[in-house]
Amino acid sequence: MWWYIGKRLLQTIPVILGATFIIWALVFLRPGDPILGLFGDKPASPAVKAAIEHQYHLDENFFVQWLYFLKGIFTFDLGDDFRGQAISTQLQNAFPVTVTLALMALVFEAIFGVVLGTIAGLRRNGWFDSTMLVATLIMLAIPIFVIGFVFQLFFGVKLGWAAVTVGGDWTVSKLILPAVVLGIVDLAYTLRLTRTSVAENLSADHVRTARAKGLSPGLVVRNHVLRNSLIPVTTHLGVNVGGLMAGAVITEGIFNVPGVGNLAFRSIQQGQSTTVVSVVTVMVLVYVLMSLLVDLLYAVLDPRIRYA
Amino acid sequence: MSETPLLELRDLHVGFRNEKKKMIPAVAGASLTVYPGQTVAIVGESGSGKSTTAHAIIDLLPGTGKVTGGEILFEGKPIKSGDRKSILALRGSSIGLVPQDPMSNLNPLWRVGSQIKEALVANGVAKGKAADQRVVELLEEAGLPDAERRARQYPHEFSGGMRQRALIAMGLAARPKLLIADEPTSALDVTVQKQILDHLDKLTDQLGFAVLLITHDLGLAAERADHLVVMYHGQIVESGPAREILRDPAHPYTKRLVSKAPSLASQRLSSAKARAEVREQAMQTAGEIVSELQDADEHFGEVPNDVIVAENLTKIFKLRGAKPWQSVDFVAVDDVSFRLRRGTTTAVVGESGSGKSTLARMVLDLLPPTSGTVKFDGVDIRSLKGKEQLQLRRQMQPVFQNPYASLDPLYTIYESIAEPLRTHDIGDGKQREARIRELLEKVSLPTSVMKRFPAELSGGQRQRVAIARALALEPEVVICDEAVSALDVLVQAQILELLNDLQAELGLSYLFITHDLAVVRQIADDVLVMQNGKVVEAASVSKVFDDPQEAYTRKLLDAIPGAGIEMAV
Numbered sequence: 001m002w003w004y005i006g007k008r009l010l011q012t013i014p015v016i017l018g019a020t021f022i023i024w025a026l027v028f029l030r031p032g033d034p035i036l037g038l039f040g041d042k043p044a045s046p047a048v049k050a051a052i053e054h055q056y057h058l059d060e061n062f063f064v065q066w067l068y069f070l071k072g073i074f075t076f077d078l079g080d081d082f083r084g085q086a087i088s089t090q091l092q093n094a095f096p097v098t099v100t101l102a103l104m105a106l107v108f109e110a111i112f113g114v115v116l117g118t119i120a121g122l123r124r125n126g127w128f129d130s131t132m133l134v135a136t137l138i139m140l141a142i143p144i145f146v147i148g149f150v151f152q153l154f155f156g157v158k159l160g161w162a163a164v165t166v167g168g169d170w171t172v173s174k175l176i177l178p179a180v181v182l183g184i185v186d187l188a189y190t191l192r193l194t195r196t197s198v199a200e201n202l203s204a205d206h207v208r209t210a211r212a213k214g215l216s217p218g219l220v221v222r223n224h225v226l227r228n229s230l231i232p233v234t235t236h237l238g239v240n241v242g243g244l245m246a247g248a249v250i251t252e253g254i255f256n257v258p259g260v261g262n263l264a265f266r267s268i269q270q271g272q273s274t275t276v277v278s279v280v281t282v283m284v285l286v287y288v289l290m291s292l293l294v295d296l297l298y299a300v301l302d303p304r305i306r307y308a
Numbered sequence: 309m310s311e312t313p314l315l316e317l318r319d320l321h322v323g324f325r326n327e328k329k330k331m332i333p334a335v336a337g338a339s340l341t342v343y344p345g346q347t348v349a350i351v352g353e354s355g356s357g358k359s360t361t362a363h364a365i366i367d368l369l370p371g372t373g374k375v376t377g378g379e380i381l382f383e384g385k386p387i388k389s390g391d392r393k394s395i396l397a398l399r400g401s402s403i404g405l406v407p408q409d410p411m412s413n414l415n416p417l418w419r420v421g422s423q424i425k426e427a428l429v430a431n432g433v434a435k436g437k438a439a440d441q442r443v444v445e446l447l448e449e450a451g452l453p454d455a456e457r458r459a460r461q462y463p464h465e466f467s468g469g470m471r472q473r474a475l476i477a478m479g480l481a482a483r484p485k486l487l488i489a490d491e492p493t494s495a496l497d498v499t500v501q502k503q504i505l506d507h508l509d510k511l512t513d514q515l516g517f518a519v520l521l522i523t524h525d526l527g528l529a530a531e532r533a534d535h536l537v538v539m540y541h542g543q544i545v546e547s548g549p550a551r552e553i554l555r556d557p558a559h560p561y562t563k564r565l566v567s568k569a570p571s572l573a574s575q576r577l578s579s580a581k582a583r584a585e586v587r588e589q590a591m592q593t594a595g596e597i598v599s600e601l602q603d604a605d606e607h608f609g610e611v612p613n614d615v616i617v618a619e620n621l622t623k624i625f626k627l628r629g630a631k632p633w634q635s636v637d638f639v640a641v642d643d644v645s646f647r648l649r650r651g652t653t654t655a656v657v658g659e660s661g662s663g664k665s666t667l668a669r670m671v672l673d674l675l676p677p678t679s680g681t682v683k684f685d686g687v688d689i690r691s692l693k694g695k696e697q698l699q700l701r702r703q704m705q706p707v708f709q710n711p712y713a714s715l716d717p718l719y720t721i722y723e724s725i726a727e728p729l730r731t732h733d734i735g736d737g738k739q740r741e742a743r744i745r746e747l748l749e750k751v752s753l754p755t756s757v758m759k760r761f762p763a764e765l766s767g768g769q770r771q772r773v774a775i776a777r778a779l780a781l782e783p784e785v786v787i788c789d790e791a792v793s794a795l796d797v798l799v800q801a802q803i804l805e806l807l808n809d810l811q812a813e814l815g816l817s818y819l820f821i822t823h824d825l826a827v828v829r830q831i832a833d834d835v836l837v838m839q840n841g842k843v844v845e846a847a848s849v850s851k852v853f854d855d856p857q858e859a860y861t862r863k864l865l866d867a868i869p870g871a872g873i874e875m876a877v
Contacts (some may be wrong), residue, residue: 213399215430304416
């Protein structure tokens with residue numbers, strides 16, 4: 001077990017090296033000079049520009065710049081961006097709100113997806129199942145920015161039930177509407193997965209045996225259908241947490257949430273390579289740790305799986 | 309008998325609705341009676357409606373199944389399929405079920421003990437600590453050693469036989485008056501089957517419950533039940549005391565069943581005599597072919613009498629050990645040597661896990677042996693490369709166990725049989741078609757099946773296709789890995805006859821892998837009995853059956869169901 005966890009953690013090292021290298025290369029290839037942008041309309045003095053470039057190692061070649069970045073990661077000192085703000089502070093400000101948003105979206109999609117999916121699976125091909133089929137199709141078909149703007153207009157502006165935008169002083173209640181928008185596509189996936197899984201398990205041999213034992217229908221569903229059906233759903237949800245955080249860029253943009261998505265978007269526009277790659281590194285870590293967590297959870301749910 | 313029957317079916321009709329909302333009848337007018345303490349067996353082939361009848365009794369028909377007519381009476385009171393409450397009260401407490409497949413009938417996520425405890429709690433027998441205690445007693449009663457520890461384990465830590473014992477404990481947990489045993493042992497090895505059925509017999513005597521035994525094996529049914537009910541195409545064609553039916557079957561279907569059931573047929577001397585004739589003819593044909601070859605090709609040299617010679621074959625698999633850097637050696641096949649004489653059949657017999665399939669894969673050159681050699685016509689098969697290896701594959705063809713899995717579902721029958729011809733670049737389109745027609749004729753299939761897909765054929769037909777495909781390249785040796793195990797008895801008998809005829813006609817040599825000693829006498833000349841990777845006995849078939857030397861062989865022979873029944877020959 002510990003050997004397995006250790007092995008998985010060791011595997012993250014090449015993943016992080018590879019991911020940062022690729023992102024670094026992409027930002028490097030982006031046209032435009034970020035330092036020149038700092039001067040605005042004023043003429044750039046070559047001496048000052050050279051000094052700044054030296055300060056950020058921009059006069060070195062691309063590969064050496066990447067090595068400097070790696071050094072920053074391993075010494076826990078990511079340094080400043082081109083405007084002189086500490087990158088670690090920016091990450092500290094941005095991550096809590098995105099993590100909260102992602103978790104709220106996760107709770108929303110998990111509760112509604114599993115409950116509605118179970119009902120649909122138990123009454124397969126009934127009117128409820130058909131309604132859910134159409135509803136999930138709609139959720140999957142409409143792009144997230146359309147849903148976002150429509151919800152913002154309808155629930156925020158017209159009905160006034162929720163804050164239209166979130167802004168700098170975010171609170172949990174302000175994040176409800178963005179969380180719903182963020183979770184809605186995955187809700188459709190979760191619902192369908194639960195529905196199929198429940199319907200499949202209902203006809204399993206061991207469920208018939210449980211009925212033959214004399215268990216009431218409620219007990220059969222609770223003990224022998226639900227738990228078995230939720231294993232694939234758990235995997236899907238767990239792997240998705242990373243996706244929710246990364247996918248928050250659009251939602252954060254629409255509702256003006258001061259989170260990681262906004263930070264990444266701004267940094268890419270400004271060519272703040274160190275900031276972009278730092279954000280990505282944290283994202284990769286979240287992804288890797290979440291999938292490890294899911295694998296470990298899998299072993300808890302299914303006694304047949306043991307890691308050695 | 310004047311007492312009220314425990315269970316009575318009167319003219320029961322069960323149907324399944326198909327996609328066009330039409331009812332397809334599965335059981336058409338079944339009537340039977342089970343008295344308290346009696347063991348009644350329903351015998352029939354797959355699709356005969358025997359399991360459907362059993363599931364209708366406890367209202368657990370799958371999918372669109374529905375009782376469309378007739379009556380089910382339990383202790384004189386009717387069971388109505390709509391009346392959920394009273395059926396729920398009957399399930400478990402009055403009627404227990406031991407299901408067919410021990411692998412899929414336990415929930416893999418719950419401890420075995422808690423699954424049995426559930427039955428106790430649901431039927432109000434015991435609760436809490438008392439129930440835990442009772443679970444251990446029940447498992448002990450079902451013949452599971454070390455029950456206290458076992459109750460805390462998960463199903464995947466149990467072997468098939470142990471799981472079936474747990475399922476029996478579960479079925480008997482609330483002391484039902486009737487136990488429905490739906491093919492309780494057909495997924496198990498014969499020796500385990502015998503242990504479990506013996507134990508069930510003992511429990512029936514002790515506890516006095518009635519058993520409705522559902523089985524495809526006539527020998528087994530006759531041995532275990534007082535009363536037989538024979539089902540065919542959803543109807544009960546014959547019923548009566550077991551011995552009477554065996555001695556004097558009235559319905560033509562029962563007659564065929566009695567004469568073909570391998571467990572019974574294997575006792576007959578006539579089958580051994582027929583086999584000897586087949587062998588003689590086959591060896592003669594094989595000899596002719598060899599001498600023809602030698603005449604045609606001077607370089608062919610001396611062709612040995614033994615077509616396959618395996619010497620000291622050993623296969624060791626490395627398994628993951630307790631620590632990540634450790635590995636454990638698992639000896640699957642341990643120093644096995646045998647010879648396959650041209651034109652004869654050597655059967656490899658053993659229980660699951662005895663290494664017989666691993667042996668077959670090594671002989672087919674699909675798996676490299678850890679040590680030892682396989683010689684085909686005197687040439688070590690491992691030394692062959694490229695073209696020569698391809699040539700070897702032509703001469704040695706396999707037929708596998710599961711005719712549902714060994715044919716590509718997206719290939720027509722024509723394409724399936726043509727594939728080996730194309731691979732080896734034999735003939736043009738017209739010649740291939742002629743060859744395929746000829747092959748289908750050989751395996752007694754109409755040429756109209758060429759355009760069909762495997763899903764449109766029955767299990768027996770598919771196995772015929774698999775045999776035709778194996779014969780397409782005119783091999784010298786056919787390796788049958790459990791080639792008839794998945795088939796119904798009558799179909800099994802047909803395929804065995806077909807294999808015998810083909811051997812006599814074409815001079816084939818068979819390596820016949822099976823767990824079922826009952827079929828061995830009908831097809832084999834030499835027998836290799838394997839246990840835990842080792843050969844425990846190797847002798848001619850008559851010697852093994854009439855004068856077995858090893859205790860293990862005797863145990864296998866005793867376990868053939870129906871062995872003790874006297875037959876009208």
